[in-house]
Amino acid sequence: MNQLGLHALIVRKTAIVMYEAEINMVIHAGGGVVDVYINPEDIRIILKDNGPGIPDIGKAMEAGFSTASDKARELGFGAGMGLPNIQKNSDDLNIESRVGEGTTVTILVKLN
Amino acid sequence: MYEQSVQLIKEKCIGCTNCIKRCPTEAIRVQNGKALIISDRCLDCGECIRVCQSNAKIAISDPISITDSYDYKIAIPAPSLYGIADSHVSTDRILTGLKHLGFDDVFEVASAAEIITKRTNEFLEMNEKDGPFISSSCPAVVRLVQVRFPSLIDQIIPFISPMELAARIARKRAGDDKGKVGVFFISPCAAKFSEIRNPHHFEESQVDGVIGIKDIQVLLQRLIKSDMETEKLAVASGVGVGWGRIDGEARALASDGVISVDGISNIISLLEELENGKIDQFRFIELMACPGGCVGGPMTLVNPYVAKSIIQDRWDETGSEVCGDCGTLNDIRWTEELPSCNFMKLDDNYEKAMQMLQRLELIEKSLPGIDCGSCGAPSCHAFAEDIVRGRAVITSCIFVLRKKIRQLTDEMIKLEDVLPYRLDKDE
Known part of the structure; x- marks a missing residue:
């Protein structure tokens, strides 16, 4: 991204949201597929998984709320800061989820 | 350029x-x-x-003969010059030796450094809420920020270097009645020559030439050992002299939360962390590209760590007040903004840069990834970038070339098999 001439702040924001979203997907859904679109005006990250889904998205957005397993917590994850961090570092965050079917998270980082 | x-x-x-x-x-x-x-x-x-x-x-530096075409010659020695002789040899004696080399006057860059220290204290106090701030005294660091960390440009303290300030003071001190005045920096540094030739952030340099310490050291040491009488010339204290090594500038400040880093690769990792927002507990960051600070400059001869210890020993030296008529903070501020010259960017046009990056990634995948350097580029990534920028061709990679030759050979052998049989006279 540095080679595209993007500002260091944009690179940093993108790296943070990408990291947090990826970790979330691995911890809760055991993996999934990420598509990243680098467009002239924005960067769009779409994460799709076939995991358990999120029953209450509003609750999941609360800082500190976490349903991560003990194993994940032992590794230092699951502090309940992932989604709030993504929201803080992105310009748009959209979560679509069906319990038992999976979750699609779309994150937008504007370039200007 | x-x-x-x-x-x-x-x-x-x-x-x-x-x-x-x-x-x-x-x-x-x-x-x-x-x-x-x-x-x-x-x-x-x-x-x-x-x-x-x-x-x-x-x-590049200037030969000492550059001074010949001036009527009144002033030497402004870098603080690191004091590392050429043990600390029991006074700075007065080193400066006297310098004068004996043919200079009419000497003015220590260390004195100017003391002024910059005072001004930096004021600057940090005025900008209490911002920071951390990066010292602008090392020209290689200023340029590093310009070309690789442009987002940190606003964090550089926008002051001219001690060399430039010393040149201004020395010239003023010479007055108007001395004919053609020449000011010459006695330098440990590889970057100063460029700094005076193309200053980006102020109009015109007051330095007329850069003479490498290495070119005068032997002569100077001989003079120091001779029976010449020592003149009282030094005005800088240990504070200014200390700038000649890493930590000198930071330690001279009144502020807490200072950090000093020497060596260009250490500096790059620190600036990466600073850019990523991982470091914000400091107020002032001193960065010196050379190992040990200026004493480790490529135009010095003494082992940098020996010189560093000598400079350290001079810490207690007392000086006199030089700041009587040396102007205000505005006098040393850059008059122009430091431009960003991001070399990482593939193209100014974002969409074109995207296409280039896409091509670059494809090319990089086809390379062995062992960064052998045989193509003349430092890494496979740099080589792929060179190809995309039109500066190299893929067959400069010996691995790609070998693969191509093998393919070609295979094809030739296959071709041989399908030759019309009646042309084969042996069988």
């Missing part, structure tokens, strides 16, 4: 890969068996000078 001070002596270059591997900005390529410096990427940090076993890299 940047005119760098570091140059290649073509005849001495054997085309090895030492310098391309060590250059912190990947600014060197070996082409046609000789190292080629890409000016826009060069920091003048001097790493390639240090690492070249053939001594084929030099930093």
Whole structure:
């Protein structure tokens, strides 16, 4: 991204949201597929998984709320800061989820 | 375009890969068996000078004969000059020796450094809420920020260097009745020559020439040992003299939360963390590209750590007040904004840069990824970038070339098999 001439702040924001979203997907859904679109005006990250889904998205957005397993917590994850961090570092965050079917998270980082 | 001070002596270059591997900005390529410096990427940090076993890299400086065409000659020695003689030899004596080399006056850059210290204290107090701030005294660091960390430009303290300030004061001190006044920096540094030739952030340099410490050291040491009488010339205290080594500038400040880093690769990792927002507990960051600080400059001869310890021993030296008439903070501020010259960017046009990046990634995948340097570029990534920028062709990679030759051979053998049989006379 540095080679595209993007500002260091944009690179940093993108790296943070990408990291947090990826970790979330691995911890809760055991993996999934990420598509990243680098467009002239924005960067769009779409994460799709076939995991358990999120029953209450509003609750999941609360800082500190976490349903991560003990194993994940032992590794230092699951502090309940992932989604709030993504929201803080992105310009748009959209979560679509069906319990038992999976979750699609779309994150937008504007370039200007 | 940047005119760098570091140059290649073509005849001495054997085309090895030492310098391309060590250059912190990947600014060197070996082409046609000789190292080629890409000016826009060069920091003048001097790493390639240090690492070249053939001594084929030099930093341009002026010969002492440059002073001949001036009526009144002033030497402004860098604080690191005091590292050439043990601390029991006074700075007065070293400066007297310098005068004996043919200068009419000497003015210590260390004195100017003390003024910058005072002004930096004021600056930090005025900008209490912002920061951390990066020292602007090392020209290679200023350039590093410009070309690789442009988002940190606003965090550089916008002051002229102690050298430039010393030149201004010395010239003023000489007055108007001395004829043609020449001010010459006695330098440890590879980057100063460029700083005076193309200053980006103020109008015109007051320095007329840069003379390397290495070119006068032997003469000077002989004079110091001679029976010449020592004049009272030194005004700087240990505070200003201390600037000659790493930590000197930071330690001179009244502020808490200072950090000093020397060596260009250490500096790059620190600036990366600073850019990523991982470091914000400091107020002031002193960065010196050379190991040990200016004492480790490529135009010095004494071992940097020996010189550093000598400078350290001079810490207790007392000086006199130089700041009587040396102007205000505004006098040392840059008059122009420091431009960003991001060399990482593939193209100014974002969409074109995207296409180039896409191509670059594809090319990189086809390369062996072992960064052998045989193509003349420091890494496979740099090589792929060179191809995308139109500076190299893929067959410069010996692995790709070998693969192509093998394919070609296979095809020839296959072709041989399908030759019309009646042309085969043996069977």
